Amino acid sequence: MVQELQNIVNTVRGNKGLDPVAAIGDETRLREDLGMDSLDLAELTVRIESVFQVDVFEDGVVNTVEEILAKIGEKK
Amino acid sequence: MNILLTGASRGLGLKIAEHLLSSGHTVYGVSRSKSDQLNALQEAYPDQLQFAAYDLTDASNIKTALFDELIGSDIPLHGFVNNAAMAYDDIITNLKVEPLQEMYQVNVISPFMIVRNVIRHALLHRNPCSIVHVSSISVHTGYKGLAMYASTKGALEAFSKNTAREWGSRGVRSNAIVAGFMETDMSSTLSAEQKERIYRRTALKEATRPESVAEMAAFLLSDKAASVTGQNLFVDSGTI
Numbered sequence: 001m002v003q004e005l006q007n008i009v010n011t012v013r014g015n016k017g018l019d020p021v022a023a024i025g026d027e028t029r030l031r032e033d034l035g036m037d038s039l040d041l042a043e044l045t046v047r048i049e050s051v052f053q054v055d056v057f058e059d060g061v062v063n064t065v066e067e068i069l070a071k072i073g074e075k076k
Numbered sequence: 077m078n079i080l081l082t083g084a085s086r087g088l089g090l091k092i093a094e095h096l097l098s099s100g101h102t103v104y105g106v107s108r109s110k111s112d113q114l115n116a117l118q119e120a121y122p123d124q125l126q127f128a129a130y131d132l133t134d135a136s137n138i139k140t141a142l143f144d145e146l147i148g149s150d151i152p153l154h155g156f157v158n159n160a161a162m163a164y165d166d167i168i169t170n171l172k173v174e175p176l177q178e179m180y181q182v183n184v185i186s187p188f189m190i191v192r193n194v195i196r197h198a199l200l201h202r203n204p205c206s207i208v209h210v211s212s213i214s215v216h217t218g219y220k221g222l223a224m225y226a227s228t229k230g231a232l233e234a235f236s237k238n239t240a241r242e243w244g245s246r247g248v249r250s251n252a253i254v255a256g257f258m259e260t261d262m263s264s265t266l267s268a269e270q271k272e273r274i275y276r277r278t279a280l281k282e283a284t285r286p287e288s289v290a291e292m293a294a295f296l297l298s299d300k301a302a303s304v305t306g307q308n309l310f311v312d313s314g315t316i
Contacts, residue, residue, distance in 0.1 A: 015202065039246060043199045050149060050200055 005068060008047045012040050026066035048072070078153050079297060080104045080142065080194065082132065082187070083160030085111035087260030088210065091290040092157055097121040099294065104147050106130050107160065132160055132186040133178055143193045152201040155297040156194045158187040158209045158232065163262055165221045176224055183228035188235060191250075195243055204247035208296045209236050210289070211252040213312045219274070233308055240306030249305035251296050256284030256312030279314025 002024065010020035018035055030036050036044065045057045048068065056062050056071040079096055083089035084105030090113050096103050097117060105114065105127045118125050128146040130138075147153060164179040191207060198205040211233050214226035232252060239250035257263050257274050266274075275282055289311045295301050296309070 039243070042196070043246075046196045046199045 001069060001072060002065075004051060005048070005065065005072075008044065008051065009034055011047060012036065012044050015043065016040060024065050026064065026069070028065040029063060030065070030068075031063070077101045077155055077297065078104065078147070078151060079155040079157060080106070080147065080153060080190070081157045081159060082106045082190070084127070085109065085114040087262060088255070088258060088286045088289055089157075089159045090114060090117070091286040092159060092293050093117060093125070095287075095290040095294050096297075097124050100124075102126070104128070104142075104153075106132075106142060106146070108132075132182045135181060135186045135189045138186060138189045139193050142190065143197060147197070149197075149200070152203045153194060153197050153205065154203060155206045155208065156190060157293055157297070158190065158207070159293075160187075161210070161228070161262065163222075163225045163265070165225055165265060167221055168223050171224065179224065179228060183225075184231045184235075187232065191235070191239060195239075195246075195248055198248060199246065205249070206297045206301065207236065207239060207248065207250040208293050209233070209250070209252040210293075211236075211254045211308065213254055213256045213310070213315045216254065217277070217315055236308075237306045244305055249296075249301070251301075251304060251306070252308045253289055253292050253296070254308050254310045254312060255289050256310075256315050258284045258286050258289070260286065275313070277316055278312065279316060282313055284311060284313050 006024045009024060013020060021034065028034065030041060045055060049055050052072045054072050056068050062068055079101055081089060081093055081103055084093045085107040093103050093105055094117060102124045105125060108131050109129055110127055126146060128141060130141050161183045162179050164175040194205060194207060209232040211229040212226060214222040215230045215233060236250045236252045256278060292309055292311050296304065
């Protein structure tokens, strides 16, 4: 699941001209560590939803990889 | 192009559908029920017209009914024409909550939710996308009895301009066509005298032609309008 999420993160980063990240962990912050702004986070949400069928931002703001994994885990 | 069009079965929506289909585009048409005229279009363009019966008073199933089932997540969407609307006309002192809420649901809340999903769909497919709202000259001139209806269209114009600003960097354009009064079902409750008074307030002294509005919608959807966004385009017989 983490690897799939990392692939999605790198797709979004690639779409804005950023290099892929080699690894993500629970503590990785979406904005500060992955360089995502609100529009990137919208794209991230849509891509996660298309793979995992979960809208991770549905119930409010999500800040870290751990929070995304929790949301995906909850609904699976 | 693949275009989502609401209110496709009658009046202006039917004209827009006809225009887009005859230009070779695929239309995902939505309305409460399918009219005979839309059935005829379906027969003429069996591969290009996909239809879903959906009542826009229900904003909660839009994603499932229109985006998952009608369009499907694998198909890119290049445009959305927000044409469906209902008119609740009365003087303000007679205003009632229930019909007002129903009109806001159809004219404002459901279109907002559709735009939400149109943008999300475009993000997934990474394709440029054009949103066209059909607004009304009543927003800009004011007419007796149209305050509530005009306010829904004013909301769309504001939403459109802000959509353009917010998502322009991702290739999403959004514009509103400010349509004058047309001879469609939407204005059928007006008396001949009321209509005449409205038409006298135009430079051309006539009703706005649906064909002309449909032509503007097709232009705004197309790449010819690639640099046009955040605008209100008046197609109103020159209302003064």
